[in-house]
Amino acid sequence: MVDRIKMAQRPAGERNKDFKEVNLGYSEKEAVEEAGRCLQCKNPLCVAGCPVEINIPGFIKAVAGGDPLKAARILKEKNNLPAICGRVCPQEGQCELKCILARKGSSVGIGNLERFAADWEKRNAERSGQAPAAAGDTAGAGLKIAVIGSGPAGLTCAGDLAKLGYDVTVFESLHKPGGVLRYGIPGFRLPAAVLDYELENLQKLGVRIVLNTLVGRTITVDELLKEGYKAVFIGTGAGLPAFLNIPGENLNHIYSANEFLVRVNLMRANEFPDHDTPIYIGRNVVVIGGGNTAMDAARTALRLGAKTVTLVYRRSEDELPARKEEVKHAKEEGIKFRLLTNPVRFLGNEKGFVERMECLSMELGEPDQSGRRRPKPVEGSNFFMPADMAIIAIGLAPNPVLPSLTGGLETDEDGHLKIDVAFMTTIQGVFAGGDIVGGDTVISAMGMGKKAARSIDAYVKTISNIKFKN
Numbered sequence: 001m002v003d004r005i006k007m008a009q010r011p012a013g014e015r016n017k018d019f020k021e022v023n024l025g026y027s028e029k030e031a032v033e034e035a036g037r038c039l040q041c042k043n044p045l046c047v048a049g050c051p052v053e054i055n056i057p058g059f060i061k062a063v064a065g066g067d068p069l070k071a072a073r074i075l076k077e078k079n080n081l082p083a084i085c086g087r088v089c090p091q092e093g094q095c096e097l098k099c100i101l102a103r104k105g106s107s108v109g110i111g112n113l114e115r116f117a118a119d120w121e122k123r124n125a126e127r128s129g130q131a132p133a134a135a136g137d138t139a140g141a142g143l144k145i146a147v148i149g150s151g152p153a154g155l156t157c158a159g160d161l162a163k164l165g166y167d168v169t170v171f172e173s174l175h176k177p178g179g180v181l182r183y184g185i186p187g188f189r190l191p192a193a194v195l196d197y198e199l200e201n202l203q204k205l206g207v208r209i210v211l212n213t214l215v216g217r218t219i220t221v222d223e224l225l226k227e228g229y230k231a232v233f234i235g236t237g238a239g240l241p242a243f244l245n246i247p248g249e250n251l252n253h254i255y256s257a258n259e260f261l262v263r264v265n266l267m268r269a270n271e272f273p274d275h276d277t278p279i280y281i282g283r284n285v286v287v288i289g290g291g292n293t294a295m296d297a298a299r300t301a302l303r304l305g306a307k308t309v310t311l312v313y314r315r316s317e318d319e320l321p322a323r324k325e326e327v328k329h330a331k332e333e334g335i336k337f338r339l340l341t342n343p344v345r346f347l348g349n350e351k352g353f354v355e356r357m358e359c360l361s362m363e364l365g366e367p368d369q370s371g372r373r374r375p376k377p378v379e380g381s382n383f384f385m386p387a388d389m390a391i392i393a394i395g396l397a398p399n400p401v402l403p404s405l406t407g408g409l410e411t412d413e414d415g416h417l418k419i420d421v422a423f424m425t426t427i428q429g430v431f432a433g434g435d436i437v438g439g440d441t442v443i444s445a446m447g448m449g450k451k452a453a454r455s456i457d458a459y460v461k462t463i464s465n466i467k468f469k470n
Helices: 028-035 056-066 066-078 082-090 110-128 153-162 192-204 221-226 257-266 292-303 324-333 401-405 444-462
Strands: 143-150 167-171 208-210 231-234 255-258 282-287 308-312 336-338 341-348 356-365 373-377 382-388 389-390 430-432
Touching: 028 056, 028 110, 056 110, 066 082, 066 110, 066 153, 082 110, 082 444, 110 221, 143 153, 143 356, 143 382, 153 167, 153 192, 153 231, 153 444, 192 208, 221 231, 231 444, 257 292, 257 389, 282 292, 282 382, 292 308, 292 324, 292 389, 356 389, 430 444
Parallel strands: 143 167, 143 231, 167 208, 231 430, 255 389, 282 308, 282 389, 308 336
Antiparallel strands: 341 356, 356 373, 356 382
16 A cells, blocks of 8 residues: 655644745645545545535546646635645544554555645736636525635635525625734735735635624624624634643733734744734743643744743643644644643742642543543642743634624523534524634534525525525
């Protein structure tokens, strides 16, 4: 069996000092060779593992045949953001996990090939000045749809509805579009130029993006419906940080990962004073958490000049929720891992600045509801770590702003919007998807956005007496 083609990457000692992209992508020769490994199964299980239903064998066959433009067009029939998905989606737990080749070796590099095809289109579209857009019908007949939030769920929903002919307007509260794709993922994983290109393609489909508009304050959901929008999709994500709730957590130089990454990714604190937002970076930085956000925060802190960055996680490496590739890259770049460790308090100096962190060693017990073994403290194992800066990266709760300002929008006990099987909320004509209803990855949010777009299309056709095409 031919081994999977590994993607080239920049040397760790070079890349950990800047924000340029780590992975370099496939060459055309490498892409064709990797695509040639695909068995072109009659019953492609990989498609069943894709939340946005890409014709995976079809686009890979086009790559193998030396036609990356055709591959990009096949991708865009289902996926409005292929260059992004090829970089940040956890294919190893989805489409690649289902690949037949994975049973006896390594799966086809589906994500790497998706990135190759999307990047090839971008390079050649830039040369010609024109990017091909996926064709769709015009059943929407110019009817207006509002999308709140320009993250992966909102952008996917907007793009799919635009392809159906709807007049789609995306309302974004920040001064730049992209949501978590913009403020949550560092440039060494997802360059801003890639996101900007995907956004430009959506705008070429007819999607209009209105910035600096906080729906609920600037304009309400009820006002949008009264202004003629036939339906509203809410994709405002999860922007409320979770905290440890331990003593000393309010000391200075303790950040939530959300604030830390927003300052760097969106507000460009790494370029201060050329940009207005400053940020403090300690000598000994600790990051608490084990997901992709924790890896992003740790690797960002290292690039900003920290002497040591230590990632503290209460379970073992086998339970780390971050992508294996991100863990590998973090280790290569010099991030230290302190596993089976749980903070119990922060201690600071007389001026209120954090100086060290008290921790407990942990051991693993029986599995919990997530299927991972539950960590439990080892009695009497307390120890201290130096920490003049800490970043808390233990998750986010749904953004509470819009639900709190919109009468009739019901949430569950965790703050997620309640939706039915058609993704409609407790307000007629208002739909939702992504982290605001319980998504956990970019691609799962996109899958919800796609399904919600279908439901919105069906709903609007019903209330507008538009006949379905045979």
